[in-house]
Amino acid sequence: MKNQEIATMLREIADFLEIQEEEYKPRAYRTAARNIESLSEDIEDIHDRGELEEIEGVGESISEKIGEYLETGELEYYEDLKADLPVDIEAITSVEGVGPKTAKKLYIELDVRTLDDLESAAEKGDVADLEGFGEKSQQNILDHIGRAKESQERMLLGRAFPIAQDIETRLHDDDAFDQVDIVGSFRRRRPTVGDIDILATAPDPEAAMEVFCSHDDVKEVLSRGETKSSVVVSGDLQMDLRVVDETEYGAALVYFTGSKDHNITLRNRAIDHDWKLNEYGLFDVGDIDDGEGERRAGETEDGVYDTLDLDWIPPELREDTGEVDAAATGDLPNLIExxxxxxxxxxxxxxxxxxxxxxxxxxxxxxxxxxxxxxxxxxxxxxxxxxxxxxxxxxxxxxxxxxxxxxxxxxxxxxxxxxxxxxxxxxxxxxxxxxxxxxxxxxxxxxxxxxxxxxxxxxxxxxxxxxxxxxxxxxxxxxxxxxxxxxxxxxxxxxxxxxxxxxxxxxxxxxxxxxxxxxxxxxxxxxxxxxxxxxxxxxxxxxxxxxxxxxxxxxxxxxxxxxxxxxx
Structure with missing residues (x-):
């Protein structure tokens, strides 16, 4: 699903046009980007039907550019703009207070092309020496560049959601998989996500990996193994697939959903019973000196929580803020749907x-x-x-x-x-x-x-x-x-x-x-x-x-x- 990828490109075009002091075009590209980003349908399907111009804000000119990108994987207009100003415009303008025109000046005067370049220039004091900047502007950059760097590593939940959901649905619908769940911070619905972690069971893990790594949305295969693979998909979002045995699936769901602190609290509860909880299951180790011991639960999430004398805890609550105690006493909230x-x-x-x-x-x-x-x-x-x-x-x-x-x-x-x-x-x-x-x-x-x-x-x-x-x-x-x-x-x-x-x-x-x-x-x-x-x-x-x-x-x-x- 290339909706987010295209929206990002259109926003960058708007930034470049703003630098050129175009009066109306930047807003047109940003409007188109916002509408494309909020689409529930894959823009490639809309293009295939010849209906791009039916998207609000997408006129003939922008429609032609989107079509060129979808058909060839490149957009000459966009590449020409980047060639004229070879900076990572999205990254640099993610620093609070740094807009497109500021980015241009920093490039011309200090050859700032990346966030690292910007940080280095500010640390040396070079930014403060520029006309129109000064110590205050330089300190603002130093104060906010850390957040900007983090933003390049973690995607907004709402931007990642349609990409991840599309992949999850396609894997669900493929016969190579039995069970598929996205886990990690995505499943807990944290406001931002890093990599998307996918957990699955499959009758033939090798066939499942082939389906995952050869998907149309895959831009790059980072690694491929018998039970774990990593790829980068459209939108530059990394996805990691792990295939586990069905007897371990519930315990793996708990473990890989997290959070880390929630898992520690659960493990300590297991220890209180002379049990051991890990990604492979819940085991009774009270009578043994070494090894996993007798499996008490692991096939389902419900089974793991139930064996620990806990109500099942919704993923959104798993942040170790009292949810385990509430689950033990039957006091979890009846969460809004x-x-x-x-x-x-x-x-x-x-x-x-x-x-x-x-x-x-x-x-x-x-x-x-x-x-x-x-x-x-x-x-x-x-x-x-x-x-x-x-x-x-x-x-x-x-x-x-x-x-x-x-x-x-x-x-x-x-x-x-x-x-x-x-x-x-x-x-x-x-x-x-x-x-x-x-x-x-x-x-x-x-x-x-x-x-x-x-x-x-x-x-x-x-x-x-x-x-x-x-x-x-x-x-x-x-x-x-x-x-x-x-x-x-x-x-x-x-x-x-x-x-x-x-x-x-x-x-x-x-x-x-x-x-x-x-x-x-x-x-x-x-x-x-x-x-x-x-x-x-x-x-x-x-x-x-x-x-x-x-x-x-x-x-x-x-x-x-x-x-x-x-x-x-």
Whole structure:
């Protein structure tokens, strides 16, 4: 599946065009990239049907370029741009505060081509000597380059998901395999993943390895053995396949899912019974001095946990944060499921920075069996080119009324209001006409806690969006006093968002767990395209990692209950 690979290439083209000071093209390429990235269908299949131009934002020119890449494996236009500026543009611009034009200047003045080059130049003090930079800019690079390097090694869960899921499905459907599961941090739904680890059983391991290594998506075979192989697939994601005996599969699932700390706690529990737990099984070693001993469990995961007198622990909880004790006493939460979600309480349309109309977003929500959605286009002071004003808000209101008459879904009208030093800076009529006010901050002021608390206390905020404003692998979270913020939200009856965008997943899962008894949450996609409505599962995964049940998430409730909670 080359969706992510093509999206990345289009973003790099946009960066190169921005360097050339093209006015409109960069945004067009970024819009196309975002829409392709959110596709649930393989772009190669769309190309084969001749329907690339039906993807929102993909016109004739971009369609031809995508087709050239899919058919030949190369894109001359892209290669020419890279030849003119031979830098790793994606890596260098992943450093917070370093944009495409800065990358160009660093290349021209200091021959910076890679992250290592950039780090070396900053450490030597060369960056500070450049006109327009100085010590502050240089220190910013040194402060953030570590995160940038990490981002090159670990992929966002949401970007890896369609690639991994596609491979898993194809292996499942092949007769060479009996059982197939993706394990590791992916199975635990951590926000980022490194390599994708796949566990399987197969009647003929050699035949299974052949299927795995010769797959169409495989770009490079790193190693190939009788029971373990490693490949790199489209999107430059490494995948490792391990084939084990079916009698060991459950124990291997536990071991390779992790986390390391969770596994240590389980092993210590086994030791308390004079047993040994490893990737091959659970063994009674109380009466022997050497060897594995009698196998007590190992074929299934349920069997391993049950033999240890534990309820089966969902993978998302396996972080050694109390889940083993809860499993021993029957106190594990009844985790929220995706199909319990009834509505989406933040999404954007083409009235601000979204790609689709109100009707298109509503129709896509109907296809996903949602009962209601909240349109939250950006209001004044948001740091984007296109925001709502009173006139466009009224036009949108009319659109929503028509859609509500036509479709079997309720579209609510809200706004994503920017939290500024003066609060929300919206006139009273905005509050009167919005069903719900979603407030968020897209800057990083030194007084972030004060700003947020003031906004929640002094303005009619219903939902606090992406609370820490983090961008995973790109931008540090706000330096918020989270306890103060959460207590204020609780006092003011403000719901807190778990944002499902892959680069946000904000509120982070650890904070979700910590404050789940303090505030009410909503899980929202913050979708800017119809395809991004499918990000809901990523937000639900983080809610599950935070021990949330359906009762913790407001948008699992019917619309009448939601109206009652928010007094709509």
């Amino acid at each position: 995706l199909d319990e979600v009834r509505g989406d309480l933040q999404l954007h349309t083409d009235y601000s920075d979204g790609s689709h109309s109100v009707r298109e977003m509503a129709e896509a929500a109907v296809e996903r069996d949602l009962e209601y959605i909240l349109v939250t286009d950006h209001g004044p002071h948001a740091p984007i080119p296109s925001t709502l004003d009173r006139e466009s808000f009224e036009e949108q209101q009319a659109d929503i009324e028509t859609v509500n008459d036509d479709l079997d879904i309720t579209v609510l009208q809200g706004i994503e209001a920017e939290i500024t030093d003066s609060g929300l800076e919206l006139s009273d009529d905005w509050y009167e006409h919005c069903d719900l006010i979603v407030a968020g901050m897209h800057s990083d002021p030194s007084n972030s806690t004060e700003r947020v608390v003031t906004a929640l206390q002094d303005f009619p905020v219903d939902i606090f969006a992406h609370p820490s404003n983090r961008l995973i692998n790109e931008r540090e979270p706000l330096n918020l006093d989270m306890e103060t913020v959460m207590e204020t939200a609780a006092e003011e009856d403000v719901a807190v968002e778990i944002n499902a965008q892959p680069e946000r997943l904000d509120l982070d899962w650890a904070s979700v767990k910590e404050y789940r008894e303090t505030v009410s949450y909503v899980v929202s996609t913050d979708a800017h395209t119809t395809g991004e409505l499918d990000f809901m599962h990523l937000g639900i995964a983080q809610a599950r990692r935070g021990w949330c049940e359906a009762s913790n998430i407001l948008n699992t409730r019917p619309l009448d209950d939601v109206r009652s909670v928010f007094e709509i």
